[in-house]
Amino acid sequence: MTKLQSAQSNTISAAARRMLADFKYFNLPNFVPITARMINRIRTQFQAGENVVEEGLIDTGHLATEPIKVNGVAGMKITSPHTDDAGPVIVNVHGGGFIMGTARERTALLAAAETNLPVYSVEYTLAPEGQAPLVVQEVLDFYRGVRAVVGDRPIVMSGSSAGSGIAAAVVQQAHNLQEPLPVAMILFCPALDISGDGDSAIFNEKRDVGSAKMALRLAERYIGDNNPRDPLVSPMYGEVGAWFPPTFMSTGTRDLMLSNVARFSDKLRAAGVEYTAIIKEGMWHGFNWEPQLEEAVTTRRAAWQFIQQHTEAGN
Amino acid sequence: MTKLQSAQSNTISAAARRMLADFKYFNLPNFVPITARMINRIRTQFQAGENVVEEGLIDTGHLATEPIKVNGVAGMKITSPHTDDAGPVIVNVHGGGFIMGTARERTALLAAAETNLPVYSVEYTLAPEGQAPLVVQEVLDFYRGVRAVVGDRPIVMSGSSAGSGIAAAVVQQAHNLQEPLPVAMILFCPALDISGDGDSAIFNEKRDVGSAKMALRLAERYIGDNNPRDPLVSPMYGEVGAWFPPTFMSTGTRDLMLSNVARFSDKLRAAGVEYTAIIKEGMWHGFNWEPQLEEAVTTRRAAWQFIQQHTEAGN
Numbered sequence: 001m002t003k004l005q006s007a008q009s010n011t012i013s014a015a016a017r018r019m020l021a022d023f024k025y026f027n028l029p030n031f032v033p034i035t036a037r038m039i040n041r042i043r044t045q046f047q048a049g050e051n052v053v054e055e056g057l058i059d060t061g062h063l064a065t066e067p068i069k070v071n072g073v074a075g076m077k078i079t080s081p082h083t084d085d086a087g088p089v090i091v092n093v094h095g096g097g098f099i100m101g102t103a104r105e106r107t108a109l110l111a112a113a114e115t116n117l118p119v120y121s122v123e124y125t126l127a128p129e130g131q132a133p134l135v136v137q138e139v140l141d142f143y144r145g146v147r148a149v150v151g152d153r154p155i156v157m158s159g160s161s162a163g164s165g166i167a168a169a170v171v172q173q174a175h176n177l178q179e180p181l182p183v184a185m186i187l188f189c190p191a192l193d194i195s196g197d198g199d200s201a202i203f204n205e206k207r208d209v210g211s212a213k214m215a216l217r218l219a220e221r222y223i224g225d226n227n228p229r230d231p232l233v234s235p236m237y238g239e240v241g242a243w244f245p246p247t248f249m250s251t252g253t254r255d256l257m258l259s260n261v262a263r264f265s266d267k268l269r270a271a272g273v274e275y276t277a278i279i280k281e282g283m284w285h286g287f288n289w290e291p292q293l294e295e296a297v298t299t300r301r302a303a304w305q306f307i308q309q310h311t312e313a314g315n
Numbered sequence: 316m317t318k319l320q321s322a323q324s325n326t327i328s329a330a331a332r333r334m335l336a337d338f339k340y341f342n343l344p345n346f347v348p349i350t351a352r353m354i355n356r357i358r359t360q361f362q363a364g365e366n367v368v369e370e371g372l373i374d375t376g377h378l379a380t381e382p383i384k385v386n387g388v389a390g391m392k393i394t395s396p397h398t399d400d401a402g403p404v405i406v407n408v409h410g411g412g413f414i415m416g417t418a419r420e421r422t423a424l425l426a427a428a429e430t431n432l433p434v435y436s437v438e439y440t441l442a443p444e445g446q447a448p449l450v451v452q453e454v455l456d457f458y459r460g461v462r463a464v465v466g467d468r469p470i471v472m473s474g475s476s477a478g479s480g481i482a483a484a485v486v487q488q489a490h491n492l493q494e495p496l497p498v499a500m501i502l503f504c505p506a507l508d509i510s511g512d513g514d515s516a517i518f519n520e521k522r523d524v525g526s527a528k529m530a531l532r533l534a535e536r537y538i539g540d541n542n543p544r545d546p547l548v549s550p551m552y553g554e555v556g557a558w559f560p561p562t563f564m565s566t567g568t569r570d571l572m573l574s575n576v577a578r579f580s581d582k583l584r585a586a587g588v589e590y591t592a593i594i595k596e597g598m599w600h601g602f603n604w605e606p607q608l609e610e611a612v613t614t615r616r617a618a619w620q621f622i623q624q625h626t627e628a629g630n
Binding site: 200 | 320321322323325326327511512513514515516517518519522568569573574576577578580581584585592593594595596597613617
């Protein structure tokens with residue numbers, strides 16, 4: 001789909017060039033109302049493709065996937081053959097525009113395979129059935145349940161895209177309730193502001209792999225009657241103090257969410273929170289979950305190093 | 316000049332909105348050859364505007380500006396009334412597309428006023444008279460001269476735009492020659508690759524305050540007969556090892572140089588060099604030198620904090 005000028009293709013990997021050329025731009029005509037039925041169709045089609053990738057990752061990583069329910073919330077515990085019974089654990093909140101994706105998603109599987117830490121991935125209710133702030137409550141409950149299961153092992157919370165936004169809202173809510181916080185946050189291409197604001201939602205429209213306007217229309221089914229700038233919906237508008245956990249973020253120059261990383265970095269810096277923000281040349285929304293892509297591999301490696309630096313016993 | 320959508324104006328300061336509305340886009344018609352005479356005209360016009368700003372900064376900061384010559388190279392020593400005779404010093408390399416600007420530039424003045432450190436700002440030969448690699452040699456000589464003057468006081472090297480590229484090349488060259496390196500680098504909107512490569516040179520064309528294509532045409536007068544990817548011309552292609560000094564970089568989402576920060580961050584991270592990279596929402600090339608603009612003030616503050624963290628006695 002994407003036609004690159006040489007100035008752009010010179011600075012990315014050959015694999016990235018091929019992927020950009022092959023991507024089918026994800027959009028829906030503006031005049032089509034986004035019904036629950038259409039969402040269901042998108043979800044089913046997406047999952048059919050993902051199942052193949054996920055099963056491949058489980059095979060090559062010799063991963064165990066165990067459906068769990070903690071504190072009343074369903075999820076998946078993912079472990080590699082090298083996973084320890086001690087040390088840090090990851091609580092993962094998958095992406096998928098609030099309307100698709102499952103606990104067994106790529107990022108959770110890759111995290112388990114590449115860190116050897118146990119990954120507790122939450123199966124939150126998808127929109128339009130699942131909406132803010134109930135989904136945030138659900139993930140908070142899951143996080144509480146994992147805390148009860150793992151005791152005093154350090155917990156890292158990881159999220160991708162929509163899942164990053166939910167994860168950040170959960171942490172702000174846990175802070176409000178004076179509950180123990182994760183020791184670190186990993187936010188891949190984070191959807192921290194789903195009001196539609198941000199320079200990158202404009203300049204990366206038609207440059208990213210999907211339309212920002214369409215993403216917003218999907219997000220509306222999650223926002224429901226809430227104010228899009230309610231901190232439980234868009235944690236960009238929530239409080240960020242020195243108490244906020246050390247945070248790793250990544251995005252790419254084509255990512256419609258880039259401005260979220262720019263703006264949230266400001267908030268973290270102003271609060272004196274340690275953070276790392278990676279803006280990867282030429283990369284699109286969600287690039288980080290590509291199993292083999294060089295740009296994705298180095299970005300995930302930096303994320304896992306961040307975990308290691310912020311837990312007593314990383315891998 | 317710039318028409319903002321609400322998604323873009325919502326996420327920047329009111330002053331930034333006004334500035335973007337007022338900016339006159341800096342471009343030259345493609346069919347006009349860039350002669351030495353035209354460069355001279357651009358330079359004179361630019362400096363006339365800058366003189367007013369510079370004198371204002373000198374007044375309000377009660378700054379002393381002393382023309383100096385060290386190791387055969389001219390420059391300016393800038394001090395505030397609170398400048399110490401001990402502690403770190405800054406060696407500054409001004410920006411201006413290689414063809415304009417002087418040692419007494421805004422960033423040097425702001426650095427002196429805001430850090431109270433002495434700033435040694437180099438008056439390198441501008442293009443087309445001054446070209447790589449001779450300009451790099453000139454700035455290296457100046458840096459050596461300052462080392463001789465300040466003894467074992469820690470030196471921070473700071474550059475803006477074109478000056479950042481020169482500064483990085485000087486450090487790589489000093490390393491090759493096994494000379495003492497600065498303790499930290501401050502690179503504002505750095506021109507580390509002037510070959511024209513980078514995603515942002517494409518997507519920020521017409522979004523930044525000036526044309527990337529025109530900047531490239533001006534840079535050609537500095538590049539001369541050299542290969543634009545020679546490390547002495549574009550230090551992006553030079554070696555970056557663990558020896559590279561801790562580095563602060565800043566850019567904005569509208570900056571045609573954004574990709575330089577993205578790509579150089581990768582190199583620093585791969586080499587295990589400590590760095591901070593700030594991508595400021597909605598900001599343009601060189602925004603950091605605006606004296607009052609909130610986005611610029613917080614960016615400079617972060618730069619000066621970086622100096623403080625990496626010198627034994629910051630201000």
